[in-house]
Amino acid sequence: MSASLREAVGSNPVWYHTIDLAADVTTPGHFDLRPIVDKLPWPAVRGKRCLDVGTYDGFLAFELERRGASEVVALDIPDHEDWDWPAEIRALGPEYLASVAGPEKGAGFRIAREALRSSVEKVDMTVYDLSRERLGTFDVVVCGSLLLHLRDPLRALEAIRSVCSGEFMSAEEIDLRLSVRHPRRAVARLDGTGERMQWWVPNVAAHKRMVFAAGFEILRSIRPYSEAFGVAHPAHRRQMRTMHLRLARTLLTADMGVPHAALLARPRV
Amino acid sequence: MTAELRGVQADVEQVPAWYHSIELAPGIVSPGYFDLRPIVDELPWPDVRGKRCLDVGTYDGFYAFELERRGAAEVIAVDVADPHDWDWPPDAREEGPERAERFTRGERTRGFEVARRALGSAVERRSMTIYGLSPETVGSFDVVVCGSLLLHLRDPLRGLEAIRTVCRESFLSVEEIRLSLSPPFGRGPVAELDGSGEQLQWWVPSVSGHRRMLLSAGFSVGPTAGPFAVRYGPSHPTASVTPSGWRWLRTRLLQRALAGAPGVPHAAILATPRA
Numbered sequence: 001m002s003a004s005l006r007e008a009v010g011s012n013p014v015w016y017h018t019i020d021l022a023a024d025v026t027t028p029g030h031f032d033l034r035p036i037v038d039k040l041p042w043p044a045v046r047g048k049r050c051l052d053v054g055t056y057d058g059f060l061a062f063e064l065e066r067r068g069a070s071e072v073v074a075l076d077i078p079d080h081e082d083w084d085w086p087a088e089i090r091a092l093g094p095e096y097l098a099s100v101a102g103p104e105k106g107a108g109f110r111i112a113r114e115a116l117r118s119s120v121e122k123v124d125m126t127v128y129d130l131s132r133e134r135l136g137t138f139d140v141v142v143c144g145s146l147l148l149h150l151r152d153p154l155r156a157l158e159a160i161r162s163v164c165s166g167e168f169m170s171a172e173e174i175d176l177r178l179s180v181r182h183p184r185r186a187v188a189r190l191d192g193t194g195e196r197m198q199w200w201v202p203n204v205a206a207h208k209r210m211v212f213a214a215g216f217e218i219l220r221s222i223r224p225y226s227e228a229f230g231v232a233h234p235a236h237r238r239q240m241r242t243m244h245l246r247l248a249r250t251l252l253t254a255d256m257g258v259p260h261a262a263l264l265a266r267p268r269v
Numbered sequence: 270m271t272a273e274l275r276g277v278q279a280d281v282e283q284v285p286a287w288y289h290s291i292e293l294a295p296g297i298v299s300p301g302y303f304d305l306r307p308i309v310d311e312l313p314w315p316d317v318r319g320k321r322c323l324d325v326g327t328y329d330g331f332y333a334f335e336l337e338r339r340g341a342a343e344v345i346a347v348d349v350a351d352p353h354d355w356d357w358p359p360d361a362r363e364e365g366p367e368r369a370e371r372f373t374r375g376e377r378t379r380g381f382e383v384a385r386r387a388l389g390s391a392v393e394r395r396s397m398t399i400y401g402l403s404p405e406t407v408g409s410f411d412v413v414v415c416g417s418l419l420l421h422l423r424d425p426l427r428g429l430e431a432i433r434t435v436c437r438e439s440f441l442s443v444e445e446i447r448l449s450l451s452p453p454f455g456r457g458p459v460a461e462l463d464g465s466g467e468q469l470q471w472w473v474p475s476v477s478g479h480r481r482m483l484l485s486a487g488f489s490v491g492p493t494a495g496p497f498a499v500r501y502g503p504s505h506p507t508a509s510v511t512p513s514g515w516r517w518l519r520t521r522l523l524q525r526a527l528a529g530a531p532g533v534p535h536a537a538i539l540a541t542p543r544a
Binding site: 086087088151152154155158161178181185186187188189190191192193199200202206209210212213214215268269 | 471
């Protein structure tokens with residue numbers, strides 16, 4: 001059993017999430033949310049209809065199921081052509097985009113879903129297209145590490161609000177320096193130039209402001225934390241060498257990895 | 270005053286709300302919210318003589334008429350006539366457009382029309398959002414100008430990409446910037462997010478953030494100007510506010526020190542489309 005599962009895990013060239021699929025089988029992900037998952041400001045999900053936006057390998061979707069959700073829908077875009085590429089990069093053509101995007105993204109989710117005997121339903125759709133007409137409403141929506149990859153994060157948050165009838169948990173990468181420098185001002189760093197597919201990285205205040213501006217009220221938030229690199233991430237080994245940076249990060253977010261902030265909100269409009 | 274000038278003066282007074290201060294005839298200046306006249310020659314203008322030009326978000330048409338005055342062969346000015354088509358946040362989507370309509374008493378294009386007639390201008394005005402710009406809808410232009418518009422867009426990068434699709438040679442971008450996020454206070458490409466319906470403002474970038482937006486949309490950055498202050502005109506509420514408080518003083522000092530005068534801090538970039 002473990003041997004065939006290990007083989008399936010090995011057949012997927014890129015794992016994004018680190019997920020425990022069996023007692024002795026864990027996916028070699030780029031990121032590892034396991035150490036922080038219990039610190040997130042979860043709403044009650046038992047018996048609820050839930051949506052995970054930008055699910056990738058499905059870590060948060062499976063977690064919703066584990067916490068007792070009655071139904072979980074996991075959303076991600078069908079392929080990289082739908083990403084918010086800068087116009088200039090998009091102009092280089094589909095083959096170039098495919099080479100930057102790397103292998104197909106849905107395989108990990110399928111392998112994990114089967115291994116976990118999960119009944120999470122995968123829907124291919126961009127966050128911008130979320131609507132009541134297409135998917136109905138959800139008691140709980142979660143979205144993790146997605147907004148920075150969007151050219152128009154406010155539009156995405158509004159689309160999320162349109163299908164959220166209960167609570168929304170948002171966990172996003174933040175800029176630590178801007179958070180320390182501007183504790184109360186909503187300031188975001190703009191990338192938007194390259195192949196890293198990053199647009200706006202907010203500070204803590206701007207993350208809250210984005211969610212508020214999209215028509216939510218913030219119920220509670222947790223202090224910034226670090227989303228750890230998984231074994232597959234190139235920075236995983238590098239971070240072992242840069243001890244002083246690691247120490248600074250450790251002091252601020254109590255771990256190493258990518259700084260994040262998380263909050264729980266509910267629609268106010 | 271001649272009968273002709275009296276006619277112009279009467280037309281000017283008929284406009285419910287002027288946005289731009291424009292000299293329409295000798296001695297007759299529209300009472301705008303903002304007065305670009307003191308800074309217009311500081312901008313890094315390209316040569317527009319004989320060129321086909323576009324002014325995006327023209328409002329009363331200050332930049333469009335300036336393009337014409339500088340010798341453009343043809344000038345198209347686009348703006349959104351109906352405030353319902355602006356990028357309102359959800360909590361202001363109903364009340365916001367009504368407020369905007371009350372302010373101009375439903376006559377948002379009246380100022381442009383009065384100015385166009387008074388100046389004997391041939392600028393052509395079209396109703397269109399920046400997002401709707403494309404070679405199919407407006408053709409292409411040698412020179413595009415856009416002033417003080419990006420901060421009102423929820424997705425400024427999409428707006429700039431649309432401009433990029435219709436711009437052949439030069440793009441003059443004049444935008445509000447945050448002095449407190451710009452040198453000497455900071456150097457990064459950042460923007461402050463408002464997102465409230467009150468002023469319909471979304472992202473206000475630092476000097477370097479403005480630059481990054483243009484780079485991201487596919488432009489190369491050429492000559493720059495600023496920061497400088499776009500002065501308030503006589504109809505701006507600030508003109509009649511009694512100054513008070515530390516915040517007011519700090520803002521004014523910052524504006525005077527870094528932008529040369531009180532007003533709304535702006536920076537200008539002359540950009541060219543990357544191949």
